[in-house]
Amino acid sequence: MKKYRGLLYLLPAFLFLAVFLIYPLIDVFIYSLEEGYSSASQQYAGIGLYNYQYVLRDPYFTQALINTVLLVVITVPISTGLSLAIAFLLMRIEKLRSLFQTIYFLPYVTNTLAVGMVFMVLFKQTPYSVGFVNMVMGWVGLSPVDFIDGPYWAKMFVLCFYTIWVVMPFKILILTSALASVNPMYYDAAKIDGTSSWRTFYKITLPLISPSVFYLIITGFIGAFKAYSDAVALFGTNLNSAGMNTLVGYVFDMLYRDGGGYPSYASAAAILLFAIVLTITVINLMVSKKYTHYS
Structure with missing residues (x-):
């Protein structure tokens, strides 16, 4: 027993x-x-396999796949890199460190739709205003851009910017904790040997925090592939007409939106999304085994 x-x-x-x-x-x-x-x-x-054939030929699915892949490729490395840099700088600050950590963490505890509405106000042009961002661009001599209803690159820029803003606080928190757990004796030994700051970071800090870095990369890929509320907060519920739908949004549309009620198509799209996420996760895990160091 x-x-x-x-x-x-x-x-x-x-x-x-x-x-x-x-x-x-x-x-x-x-x-x-x-x-x-x-x-x-x-x-x-x-x-x-007709449902899979239909989904793979559907231009809306193709657009959603392109949008999602671009979102993943752009936001995951940038957000991870910026978070690592900010966490590293926070560790150098002795006074007011807790205050700065709290400030950086605030976007994470704020509702994503509320943050999206703020971003829409900052970037959206109206009959009465060009928007705050365009106003700032005008100060430096740049032409205004319609980031919400304008060209595709502008809308993708806003979506990526918003996603990076939302996910960075959690990454900063994890990386700050990882940096704080590094034993100071490694840095003391590096100083005695006269090792440069960059070499110390590359040879000591980065390997020792590599488990946390790869954890954030893997969860970042998974989270970005599941993005949907971010796009809704910025561009509304009719994402197909805006050209900014995601894979999760496509599944939702097939079930509930106008012309929806097709659970078989939605299920096929969901299985394809599951296969993509599983493949990316397995690849990341295989790579992490080679480059992750556990002290």
Whole structure:
């Protein structure tokens, strides 16, 4: 009985995962294979891969995929790099460090839709105002840009800027804790050897905090692929017309938006998203095994 005690302790967690994770995933996969499914009659015409073919040919899905990939590629490295730089600077500040940490953490505890509304006000042009950002650009001689309803690059810039702003506080908190956990004796030894600051950071600090860095990179990829509320906060609920939909938004639209009610298409898109996220996560884990150092 003692050798099964550990399994008994884990049984509630296994049941929770089975009911709320494994079963829904299997159910979604089954839905994705049901061709010609009718929500009204709860019937389908057959089993096959047509739903995947439809989704992959859908221009809205293609646009959502491009938007999501760009969001991931741009925001994850920039937010991680900036967070590391800010955390490193915070560690150099003895006085008011807690105050600065609190200030940097405030965006994380603020509702994302509320932050999005603030960003929209800052960037949006109206019949009465060009917006605060355009006003500042005018001071340095730059032409105004419609960041919310204008060209694609401008809208993507705002979305990436907003996403970086939202995710950085959590990353700063994690990296600040990681930097604080580095044993000072390594730095003392480096000073005795006359090691430069850059070499100390590259050879000592970065390897010792690499588990936290890779954790943030992996969770950053996953979080960016699940982005949806960010785009809604900036561009409204009709993201397809704005050309700024994401993969999660596409799944939601297939279920509920105008022309929705297609759970089979939504399920196929959800499975494709799951496959992409799983592949990226596995690659990141394989890379992290090579470059992560545990003290």
